Amino acid sequence: MLRVDNLSFAYQTADVLEELSFVVDKGEHIAVMGESGCGKSTLLKLIYGLLTPSRGQILWNDEMVRGPLYKLVPGESYMKYLSQEFDLMPYTTVAENISQYLSVFYPKQLKERTHELLEMIEMTKDAQTKVKNLSGGQQQKVALARVLAQKPDLLLLDEPFSHIDNFRKNSLRRNLFQYLKDEKITCLTATHDHQDVLPFTDRILVLKDKALVVDGGTKKVYESPSNFYVASLFGEANTLPITLLKPYGDAKRDIIVYAHEFKVANSSGLKTKVKKVYPMGGYFLMEGDTENGRVFFHSEKELKIGSKVYLNVSIETINKRLRELP
Ligand SMILES: Nc1ncnc2c1ncn2[C@@H]1O[C@H](COP(=O)(O)OP(=O)(O)OP(=O)(O)O)[C@@H](O)[C@H]1O
Numbered sequence: 195m196l197r198v199d200n201l202s203f204a205y206q207t208a209d210v211l212e213e214l215s216f217v218v219d220k221g222e223h224i225a226v227m228g229e230s231g232c233g234k235s236t237l238l239k240l241i242y243g244l245l246t247p248s249r250g251q252i253l254w255n256d257e258m259v260r261g262p263l264y265k266l267v268p269g270e271s272y273m274k275y276l277s278q279e280f281d282l283m284p285y286t287t288v289a290e291n292i293s294q295y296l297s298v299f300y301p302k303q304l305k306e307r308t309h310e311l312l313e314m315i316e317m318t319k320d321a322q323t324k325v326k327n328l329s330g331g332q333q334q335k336v337a338l339a340r341v342l343a344q345k346p347d348l349l350l351l352d353e354p355f356s357h358i359d360n361f362r363k364n365s366l367r368r369n370l371f372q373y374l375k376d377e378k379i380t381c382l383t384a385t386h387d388h389q390d391v392l393p394f395t396d397r398i399l400v401l402k403d404k405a406l407v408v409d410g411g412t413k414k415v416y417e418s419p420s421n422f423y424v425a426s427l428f429g430e431a432n433t434l435p436i437t438l439l440k441p442y443g444d445a446k447r448d449i450i451v452y453a454h455e456f457k458v459a460n461s462s463g464l465k466t467k468v469k470k471v472y473p474m475g476g477y478f479l480m481e482g483d484t485e486n487g488r489v490f491f492h493s494e495k496e497l498k499i500g501s502k503v504y505l506n507v508s509i510e511t512i513n514k515r516l517r518e519l520p
Contacts, residue, residue: 195219196241196348196380201250203233203240210236212404213250218397220347221378223371225391225412227427228401234384235278237401238350241382242275254348273348278356280337284326288317291325292339311339314369316362330357335366342373349374351383355390367394388428392416400424418514425450430479430490436516438464438486439507449515453479456491456505463504464489468497 196218203211210233218224226234239245241252246261253259259270282291289308296304312318315335325333334357341349354370355363371394374381383390391398391412398415400408400423408415408424416428425431430453439449454477457463466482466489478493482503491505 195255196382197253197256198241199251199253201237201240201252202248203236203245204248205236209404211240211401214401214406215250216399216406216409218380218382220380221375222380222397223374223395224382225395225398226382226384226401227386227391227398229423230386232401233404234401235352238275238352238382238384239277241348242273242350243270244275271344272346273350274341274344274346275350276337276341276352276354278352280333282325282333282337282340285324287322287324288312288328288336289321291336292343294340295344307343311342314342314373315339315366316369331359331362334358335362338366338370345377345379347380349379349381351381353385354383355385355387363389386427388416392428400427419450422450425452429453432489432491434464434486434489436512438484440509440512447516449512451507451511451515453490454492455507455511456489457507458491458493458497459504459506461504463506466491466503466505468499468501468503471496471499 198214198216201211201214202209214237226237228234236245240247241259243259243261251258254270254272283294289312292311293304293308296307298304309318312321315338317332317335320328320332325336328336334354338354355367358366367390383395385391395412398408398410398412399406402423408420415424419425419428419431422431422433432451432453433448434451436447436449464484466484468480468482470481472479473496478496480491480493480497482489482491489505497503
């Protein structure tokens with residue numbers, strides 16, 4: 195179990211994290227989310243022991259994680275950290291990079307393990323290619339395989355798929371997170387991409403203004419975001435006075451509606467004038483004007499700029515959001 199207690203950290207004089215406390219159970223998958231610069235990477239570096247907390251402590255199975263003031267070589271053997279810089283050996287092969295930390299005294303196991311990881315990252319054909327000749331996305335996959343080689347108990351991933359194309363990203367995510375679940379490897383993933391989060395994590399930590407503002411189950415955080423900042427981590431969201439959607443509602447309350455939760459109708463609902471159209475492949479993201487200001491919504495059909503439509507939200511969604519309001 196990972197325990198973070200009252201953790202604070204400052205670079206020189208600038209405070210980055212203040213009094214964070216949370217616990218992660220063995221085998222849990224956690225997403226660390228928040229706007230750029232909110233301290234996601236810093237938190238992972240603190241947990242890995244690359245930085246020393248200003249206050250508070252980090253414990254893994256009741257053992258204190260030692261920062262660089264106490265250890266010459268940072269990091270504990272039971273954990274691995276995949277940073278945004280891949281830190282590979284460019285002039286050696288993919289297979290050599292992956293097996294770098296495996297024991298040469300067990301050549302059979304070394305070969306099998308390397309092959310298993312090459313299969314996971316779908317790069318068996320590139321085993322003998324030198325890393326310097328790989329693309330950024332391929333290097334990121336090799337770096338990922340390398341941190342898995344020794345089967346860590348705790349894995350810290352910083353934007354692990356940021357360089358990988360969508361086509362391969364999806365299968366890599368499925369392979370990786372299934373493997374981590376099967377092996378009961380605890381994992382914290384810092385990410386901006388909700389597609390890394392919704393299908394694969396158990397819980398979400400949201401950072402804002404140096405603090406941990408949300409610690410909750412993934413489904414709950416997504417379905418009942420506590421505010422607009424949290425909802426925006428999952429895509430286009432809107433904040434609307436409840437009266438615009440439900441005439442008998444409490445006039446002072448706003449609710450959050452994701453763009454995909456609106457249903458477009460020809461009459462009755464929130465009157466909206468179409469302003470902009472963004473083709474998204476399977477649907478159109480629309481920007482519209484209402485009496486309350488700008489609104490984002492999805493439409494299956496391309497709507498004409500300047501046309502008037504009416505937006506509706508299901509009563510289940512409204513009730514769900516109202517229940518969760520403080
Ligand atoms: N080595 C450093 N020295 C001084 N300030 C730093 C250093 N590294 C990061 N910072 C600052 O600390 C804050 C948190 O940075 P961090 O990289 O942890 O954010 P992040 O949430 O991971 O951002 P991103 O999503 O863009 O990767 C930022 O304001 C950043 O400018």
